[in-house]
Amino acid sequence: MRPTMTPRNRWRNSVNNVMLTLTGVCAAVSVSSLFLILGYLLFNGGKSVDLNFFTKLPLSPGQVGGGMANAIVGSTTIVLLASLIGLPVGFLSGVYLAEFSPKSFGFLIRYTADLLNGVPSIVIGIFAWSLIVHNMHHFSAIAGGFALSLMLIPITARGTEQFLLEVPRTMREGALALGAPMWVTIATVIVPAARKGIMTSMILGVARISGETAPLLFTALGNEYWATSLNEPTASLPVMIFTHATAPYEDWHRQAWAAGLVLLGLVFVANILARTIVSRGASLPK
Amino acid sequence: MATHTAAARPIRKKRLIGGDELAKAFTLFFAVLILVVTGTLVYQLWITSSPAKEKFGFGFLASTLWNPVTDEYGALPFIYGTVLTAFLALVISVPLGVGAAIYLSELALPKVSNALTFLVELLAAVPSVIFGLLAIFTLVPAMRDYVQPALQKVFGFSPLFGGPIFGVGYLTAGIILAVMTFPFIISVSREALMAVPREQREAALALGATKWESTWQIVVPFARLGILGSVFLGLARALGETMAVTMVIGNDPAIHASLLSPGYTIAAVIANEFAEASGKMYPSALVELGLVLFALTMLINGLAQLMIVLTTKKGAAKG
Numbered sequence: 001m002r003p004t005m006t007p008r009n010r011w012r013n014s015v016n017n018v019m020l021t022l023t024g025v026c027a028a029v030s031v032s033s034l035f036l037i038l039g040y041l042l043f044n045g046g047k048s049v050d051l052n053f054f055t056k057l058p059l060s061p062g063q064v065g066g067g068m069a070n071a072i073v074g075s076t077t078i079v080l081l082a083s084l085i086g087l088p089v090g091f092l093s094g095v096y097l098a099e100f101s102p103k104s105f106g107f108l109i110r111y112t113a114d115l116l117n118g119v120p121s122i123v124i125g126i127f128a129w130s131l132i133v134h135n136m137h138h139f140s141a142i143a144g145g146f147a148l149s150l151m152l153i154p155i156t157a158r159g160t161e162q163f164l165l166e167v168p169r170t171m172r173e174g175a176l177a178l179g180a181p182m183w184v185t186i187a188t189v190i191v192p193a194a195r196k197g198i199m200t201s202m203i204l205g206v207a208r209i210s211g212e213t214a215p216l217l218f219t220a221l222g223n224e225y226w227a228t229s230l231n232e233p234t235a236s237l238p239v240m241i242f243t244h245a246t247a248p249y250e251d252w253h254r255q256a257w258a259a260g261l262v263l264l265g266l267v268f269v270a271n272i273l274a275r276t277i278v279s280r281g282a283s284l285p286k
Numbered sequence: 287m288a289t290h291t292a293a294a295r296p297i298r299k300k301r302l303i304g305g306d307e308l309a310k311a312f313t314l315f316f317a318v319l320i321l322v323v324t325g326t327l328v329y330q331l332w333i334t335s336s337p338a339k340e341k342f343g344f345g346f347l348a349s350t351l352w353n354p355v356t357d358e359y360g361a362l363p364f365i366y367g368t369v370l371t372a373f374l375a376l377v378i379s380v381p382l383g384v385g386a387a388i389y390l391s392e393l394a395l396p397k398v399s400n401a402l403t404f405l406v407e408l409l410a411a412v413p414s415v416i417f418g419l420l421a422i423f424t425l426v427p428a429m430r431d432y433v434q435p436a437l438q439k440v441f442g443f444s445p446l447f448g449g450p451i452f453g454v455g456y457l458t459a460g461i462i463l464a465v466m467t468f469p470f471i472i473s474v475s476r477e478a479l480m481a482v483p484r485e486q487r488e489a490a491l492a493l494g495a496t497k498w499e500s501t502w503q504i505v506v507p508f509a510r511l512g513i514l515g516s517v518f519l520g521l522a523r524a525l526g527e528t529m530a531v532t533m534v535i536g537n538d539p540a541i542h543a544s545l546l547s548p549g550y551t552i553a554a555v556i557a558n559e560f561a562e563a564s565g566k567m568y569p570s571a572l573v574e575l576g577l578v579l580f581a582l583t584m585l586i587n588g589l590a591q592l593m594i595v596l597t598t599k600k601g602a603a604k605g
Contacts, residue, residue, distance in 0.1 A: 016496035020393060026385030027394070030472060031402055033465055034409040040420055089316050096313035109317050116324045118587035119580060120526025122553045126560070126576045127327045130334045150327075153320060183309035204411075211413025214528035214553070218561040238415045238529075245419045246533060253423070260419045264412060271411045275404065 038264075045261025048254040053262070058224055058240075061249045068259055070226050071235040074141065077227075078220055078236055079210045081145025082152055086209075087202055089149075090156025094198075097157065098164035099186055110158070117154035124150050125215040133219060141227060141234035144220025148209040155208065159201020163194040200274040207270035211263060213238035237263050328580075335574035337566055346574060352539040352555075354563070359571035361578060363539045367456065367549040368579070371531060372524035374460025374545070375467055380517055382464070383471030384506075387513075390472070391479035392501050403473060410469035418533035421462045426453040426534055429461075434546050449544040454536035457545040462530045467520035474519060474594065478512020479505060515593030522586040526579060528553035552579045 052067040059066035093113070097106055128147035133139055167190050175185040191198070216222075221233040222243060237259050244256035338346065338359065349360025386406075390399045430453025441447040482505050490500035506513070536548020537558060552575045563569040 012496050012499070016498040019498045019502070020389075023385045023389035023393065026382050027389040027402060030382060030386045030409075030468055031405050034405050034412075037409075037412060037416075037420060040424060041416070044423070089319055092313045092315075093317035093320055096310070096317040100310045100313060101317070109320055112324045113320050114591060115584060115587070116320065116327075118522060118526075118583060119327065120528065120553060120583055122526070122528040122556050123327075123331070123576045123580050126334075126556065126573055127330055129560070130330045130573070131326070134334075150323060153323070157317075157320065182306040184305065186309070207411065211411075211415070213413070213415040214557060217557055221561065238413060241415045241419055242529060242533070245422050256419055257423075260416050264416055267411055267413060268408065271408055 041257070041261050041264055044257040048258035049261060050258075053255070053258045057226070058255070059251075060224075061247065061252065064251045066255070068235070068237065068240055068255060070223065071237045071240040071259070072262075074220070074223070074227060074235040075210065075237045077230070078141050078144045078148060078216065078234060079206060081141060081230070082148035082209055083206055085145065086149035086152030086205070087156055090153045090205070091160050091198070091202075093153070094157040094160025095164065095186065095191070097161040099182070099190070110161075113154040113157050116150065117158070121151065121212055121214040122217075125217055125219055128215060128219045136231075138231070139219060139221035139233040141220055141230045141232070144216045144234060144236065147215035147219045148212060151209050151212065151215065152205045155205035156202055159205070160194075160198050163197030163201065164190055166197065167193045196277050200278045203270050203274035203277075207267050207274070210270075211238055211267050213242055217242075331573060331577045331580060335570055335577050338570040338574040341567065342571075346571075347578070350541060354559075354568050357565070357567045359567070361552075361575055363541050364550055364552045364555055364575060365578065366541050367535065368525055368551040368553070368582075370456050370545075370549070371459040371463055371535070371551055372521055374457060375463030375524045376517065376521060378461065378464035379468040379471055379520060383468040383516070383520070384475055384513060386468070387472050387475035387479055388501060388506070390476045392497070392505065399476075403476060406469045406472050409465075410473070413529075414466065414527060415529040415533075417462055417466055417530040421458065421530060421534045425462060426458060429453045429458050437546070445543045446545050449542065449547045451546055452536060452548055454534050455546050455548045456535070456542075458534045459531045459549075459551070460545075462534055463524045463527055466527060466530060467524050470523060471516045471520045474516030475509070475513045478509040478516070478594075481512070482508045511593045511596050515590045518586050518590035518593065522583045522590060525586065526553060526583045528557050532557045552576070
């Protein structure tokens, strides 16, 4: 029995209980929205995914059936292009930031990378359009890949930098003390020690850009058929979801759900994969 | 002495040229690429929008006219829609996010907290077009058939909830944006709260404060800059968010007092109209809208980063 159960203390106690319960409710609501999303998508998408989805081309509106094979291939192409540009550029600038940059210049680059990371994706799309589509006079997978790579570069750069800096100082000093030059130390000791973290940020970055729609709307545009070269308008899953979900045809909606499920499945697998890599032994001895 | 340095210098110089200097120059090239790309981005936005800037001047920001047929463009309905939907999103997501962050950092067991945070971060990874897909087929009908009629019944006297009901509109967009922003608010606020030194909590509890009093009066104020930073981060995302909003905003380039009526946002109008914009002035006006959006999000992001940096420094110094 508490000695001072005055009305005021009883009031304070109930405020305590009510507010703490409310924070729990907030957490429950937030987390359950994830399950709502997953549940709805599994339910509606599960009904719609079939073999045709992965092997057939989209049909014209009104017809029932067909799939999004071209969009699956198109998305893969665009994301691969973006990764080919974005991952090396991001990784190497991350190495520069962590290992070589003088203080003030490093700050400038870091700040600019964060700025680029915060640019709304639709603005990235405008930029890629004005630089590539506008000058080449047609929409293309290249323009789409370029747009997505712009989003990948800052993510990879900052991730690489962060994990390189987490490598213990003693490992660095050990290698240098053995007479290895800085670049040998970086290439054979520091980067390998941080590889799991770096891989994680790369996977997360690629997962994020593969779900992006806005930068592709007027760079890769879209295509109801196969794209035969990188220089043509190319279909992609996110853009397909957008056009199919907003069109007034019943069967297109079904396709959109299927595409949504496939896309979210890929993004989640990548995310879970990346996070298990990090939690399994990437934490280095400090 | 002199011979010493003379003997040492050639070796050192050779090694620098052969390896480290080269590695430095090589990586520097890519780092500078980030500067160049970002600089080009700003330059291109500026140049591409210059026809519209020259024709409309600052009046562009204040005009409510949007007519591609007569080639007259004004940004106000879009700025209004962007700011209003982002504001509505924060009204919902800030209490929810901060509440959840308090639960995760102060009450939940570390294991539970980490598991729930993982789920929240997974929510942040959901592509925005998927939020849009779900919103079109679940949220919009629910808003049209249940929520909005109910709101109108109770608050119908106020112009904020007047007008015809469509399901799509400012409020629907605000709700979907809230779901998209609270993962950011939760994970950044949680970090800020967890960085508050343990002694702060213990001192408050030792003086007889209840758990809530210690949390609300001591811990939260201590982490306020980090929390504010997370709110600004969420705001920046809400302002720049494109796909989900485009799918539920209703595409009406006008200003309405009612939260239930359809509207338009900057990102949505660019997404819908840019690919088909022909002529000279039309694309240019859309790019100028992009420039406005860019400036707006950069400002908010800069503030967010500043606040987060300040708290982590402060936390590190005291913790």
